[in-house]
Amino acid sequence: MNARLTSIIQNIASGSLSRQVARKIVKTLNIGDLDYKIHAGVLDRPHYAYVMLNGARLARALGLMRISALEFGCAGGKGLLALERIAKMVKQETGVDVDIYGFDTGKGLPDPVDYRDLKYHWKSGFFAMDEQKLSPNLEKSKIVFGNVKDTVGTFFEEYKPAPVACIFHDLDFYSSTIDSFKILDANPDRFLPRVFNYFDDIIGGDLELYCDWTGERLAINEFNDSHSDRKFSPAYHLLASREQNRWYHQIRILHFFAHTGYDTFISKEDQQIPI
Ligand SMILES: C[S@@+](CC[C@H](N)C(=O)[O-])C[C@H]1O[C@@H](n2cnc3c(N)ncnc32)[C@H](O)[C@@H]1O
Known part of the structure; x- marks a missing residue:
């Protein structure tokens, strides 16, 4: 046949x-x-759209009409271009404005540190950016150039961004991801109380064989183990849906339990169950 x-x-x-x-x-x-x-x-990149739309919805429920979206790892800029397109649709649907920030060396992957960076799959220099080609195509994204271990510490002071509602993690390495997570140690009020996240490198295929002891998964596990007032959780409501999309497994919700708005009621007022 x-x-x-x-x-x-x-x-x-x-x-x-x-x-x-x-x-x-x-x-x-x-x-x-x-x-x-x-x-x-x-849609193209439905996972990016899910994360941004739901960040904007939560913002609006909390009375905020401007948010920030961060992309860690931008390569040639396809993700940033997709985010700009999605931000227009999200604005149309929710009225919320989304500012977009990318973080990248501009020169591709740095040197891997050890086995946790999956040397069997990645090599330094992969995914270098052609900045001259990308810049004229970007309408509003700002790129924070440099190694994230040097740039995330001063991001809030330098850029004074609107609250961060969504984060797209695509730095590939364990070492880069754990370095980028230092941004999550900031005052919770720099973020929404619950932040929508997409992790690109936690599913993969027969070659990558992502596991809980290397790469982005290890970084997530270590973050959760070392923080009591903020934790990444799987999006259980997506995992339980009847119709499954593969990317549902790549969404994590970052809960900031100590956020001043964590307890703010945003649900339906009418929740009585008559007898
Ligand atoms: C797979 S690419 C990103 C692809 C992009 N998100 C997209 O959707 O088109 C990974 C990127 O992470 C960047 N990167 C990895 N480690 C980094 C670090 N420590 N600091 C800054 N950028 C880093 C690399 O430069 C590379 O461009």
Whole structure:
């Protein structure tokens, strides 16, 4: 049997063909709100859109109309360009303005420190940025150049950003990720009480074999072990959805329990259960 036919039959059997058809219809007719499009998988980088949209929704519920989005690891800038496009959709849907900050050496990956940086998969110099090519295409993103271990400590004083609502982690290495996490030691009020995060390098495939003792996963585990008033949690509501998207496993919610707004009521007022 030819490969195309085999793949069609496999897709029918797994139920994914009907999903693909539904996706095509939604995309062609441009129907549904942003939330629907994210979960239906018709957007470019739906995970980026999920994180930004929900950061903006929480901000609005708390009465904030401007937030910051941080991308750790920008490479050629495709992620920043996607974030700028998404910020427009988020503004349209929520009224919230999103400022975007990227962090990168500009020169690609630094030298890996040890096995925890997955030397079997990454090499220094990968993903260097062509700044001259990227800059004219960026409308509003600001890039903080340098090694994150030197730049995150002064970020809040230098840039005076709106509260951070969402963070996209894509520094690849354990060492870089744990260095970038120093930004999370700042006063909780620099952030929203609950921050939406996407981690690029915690799923991967047969080659990367990401595990809990190396890479971004190790950094998350160490952060949680060493902090009692702030913790990363999986997004259990996504993991429990009937229709699954792979990126649901890459979302973490960072809870700042000591944030002055952590207890602010943002839920539905009418929660009575009549007998
Ligand atoms: C996989 S790329 C990012 C891809 C990008 N997020 C995208 O979606 O197109 C990883 C980036 O992390 C940056 N990086 C890694 N470690 C770093 C560090 N310690 N300081 C600053 N940048 C770092 C590298 O320069 C590289 O561009």
